Amino acid sequence: MKRILACAFALLLSGAVVAQPIDDFDSLSTPELIDVAPEAHPAALYVLSSRLMAQGRGLDAAKWMYAGQLRYRFLVTALGDAGQDENILLSALTESVGRPVNEYIAADPDEWIEAMKWALDWDAAHGNALTSKTTHASDLAAIRSGLRDLIVQVDENRDLIRKRRREAGLPVR
Template sequence: MLKYLLLSLAIGSLNILPNRAVAISSDRPIDRNTSEVEAKLPSAHPTAYYLYAQKLYQAGRRDDAVFWFYVGQLRYRFHLSANPNLPQDGDPAIFASLNATLGQEINEYAGGDPVTWVAAIDRALKWDLNSPNYFTSKQQFNPKYTAIRTGLMELKQTIQAQAEEIRLQRSKIGLPNRR
């Protein structure tokens, strides 16, 4: 119960309090602290990427939010894969909750333009490959790291292959298509 209370407080204030924290201040404009936050993300718990994506999304920087959401998803999936014995009411539950809430909103937006969506995933894969991960060692858990990246590459290929079907389905249910 305490974990959920702390998560609610962290999400509400956009301050991340787990070990290796990154503060995402809600009282400063997003454009004034992006480089500071982004420099700290490789050391941060994967939740930080989600909260940063949320802040960008709320600031109207939605394409950047999609990119950081997918970086966060890569890093969080990798963290969970590398640590399969984590308590189920901790990180696995937080990950599921973030994907069910923020993930739904960001993916709904991203689906409005499959070309830009694929570009954001490509950018996330490239950033992740070229950036250190001080939270979960890529070298120590390389097979798991590779498997998680492969999963996102497969999602990208599915989006590319089904782009027109995505547009049609969105139109049928009243969601906007941006391109």
């Protein structure tokens, strides 16, 4: 997690990140981080996901990672050309946090679908302090549609996902 924060801090210092700066989320407890999640920069949701993954709470980690991914993709899309710099941090977080979370959650397609649906529901139920859901409604609809499409794809390919994981020597739950 410190590596994630260091990367975010370095990007902030470089001026590459154009949205609101990331506060010291490492000083917040997990419940406090959950409380501020709707108002926080999407990177905070990745920090939360990383923390939960380290605690062995893979399903919860996946829920928050997908919520963070949804919000971050929405932010980048809404910013348009100005969002390209934010995309640098999103890519770093996707690799450092998203990869292990996805490797874990894909072992159980039911949990994978549950996590993605939870992220959609959580996002719909909470305001977004960084990116206006009304001003950028069409961008939000497109991002949410992409996640719903992934849910359908996972649902339709459950057996193939399990088969490919077994062939690759990866766990299946």
